[in-house]
Amino acid sequence: MIADEKYIFKPQTKQKLIILIVVGLLLFAIGVFMAQNGGHHEAAEKHASTEIAKELLASTEPAQHDVAHTPAEGHHGSPIWLKRIYTSLWQNNIFFAGIGIIGLFFIAIQYAAQAGWSAPIKRIPLAIGHWIPVAGVLTVILWFLVKGDIFHWTDASLYTKGSEHYDKILVGKRAYFFGPFNEGSFPIFYLVRMVLFFGLWFMFFNWIKKQMLAEDINGGTSYWLASRKLSAYFLVIFAVSSSVAAWDWVMSIDPHWFSTMFGWYVFASWWVTGLATITLIVANLKGAGYLKVVTQNHIHDLGKFVFAFSIFWTYIWFCQFMLIYYANLPEETVYFIQRMRNAPYSWIFYLNIFLNFVLPFLLLMTRDAKRQVSMLKVVCPIVIVGHWFDFYNMITPGAMKMEGGIGLLEIGLGLVFAGAFLFVILQALSKLQLVAKNHPFMQESLNHHI
């Protein structure tokens, strides 16, 4: 029924990706050089806005430690340029880790919903899932590298009674990070969660992948049924772990601040980015002559996914913003004030909504737009870049306070990560059958018509 089809990872493509990584590294190096030499002028210009922000922060924080960390009173930890590297590394890592895990989540949803239409494209999210182990290793290593500069709560002096940094609020939250250990020592509970989540995701990825590949050889419905069962378990685990991961890896950067929408917010951002990535890869493979069984109807479904979940993300964004705006509690509004009122962040804050809601909403509204590969090739990159900015907006203002910037350094690192990510998943894709051979719903999908 389905001819053997394999993606060939051509040397030219590899070369292009390596060039992308090298260009990224070059931009990164130039960016670091510029940040090392030119950073201080900007700091002086920002002084005025810093003063305002300081007052706001001071009025909201019972303890004074955050004020002590604003640039006017000297740096804490690494120099600004190094902090920028750490922040950008962490942002890119979390962003791409999310796309990887969404690969598996997409497959799990298809099985759990007994979806037929997606049968010929499931190998693309499967390939994307190969980033999960890489992301897991990177996250653990990077965490130890960046913790002192990004994760303020790791500072032991916050928990010492009588210390000038003593922070009552964080002492209250200590068990969540340090578990049974002494506060300010080794955050065992936090790290166990990190390893556990990546471990679980990777295990489920392997189990489901094993079923999918065995189906190619032996056929029958037993593999599909086993995959559905695994997917159902995974979805329950992912519902909890994705939320907790969002608190741990992103929300704890602003350790005083909290939002009950945050787990959903990070998930929505990951999910729509992952969908755009899947769509973009399918569109490009189709353009290169692969995936002959994929018709406009499958493309339409993917387009609807990107369209709908761009709106879903906006809905979550607004739910978080609206409640904080209306309740007007200083301990909550500080998060948005930091992002909306200050020079390097405010344009990103508004750009975020423009790229992730206004553009996809208007460009993908009509049926024809969703069915055109050329239109999706325009919208998907917009959504992916938009959510890269979304993660910048979540992570950098919290980690860098007023010292953050966006320039060649951040863009360069983004390109390096993108190149490495594509390299890993295309390598994985070239080792798989591009289209499942004995998928029980394949016939349904070939006749899919909307």
Added chain:
Amino acid sequence: MESNKNFIVGIFEDEDVLLHAVEHTREKGLKIHEVYSPFPVHGLDEALGYKRSRLPIAAFLFGMTGTSLALLMQIWMLGYDWPMIIGGKNHASLPPFIPVTFEMTVLLAAFGMVGTFFIASDMKPYKWPRQFDLRSTDDKHVVAVDLAANKMSKEEISALLKSQGASEVNEKNF
């Protein structure tokens, strides 16, 4: 006003036969008034040559009307007619208006679409639909051909439908 209309009604048992019959008779120049089936038949719209509905455009326009009306209403009420300070916010501040605006957009788009659909398909009170064959609500597919719209004679149309697999062909006058 629609009296004295003559129709030839072909009854089909199977949806695949029906689908091919519709394709072939249309190729031969037969103009089909309408097809009635007890369940949706995939591909029938294309076989009948129906153009895509323009209802989504109406929905968009109604939706935009809802958006603007909601915004105007709230800005006028809370900004000009009866300004109130709520939670220390500006009189006319955008974020709290969004939920109402969203609801009004959905409401007007939905109502507008239903209304447009009723008008476009000529459904109104005391207008009863023509029943070509009651069995189309049970297990038969019914192809109605308007005699006045076709150049072929009754006999030719009957023969054509029969040759394409109609189990029976009747005449129906309204």
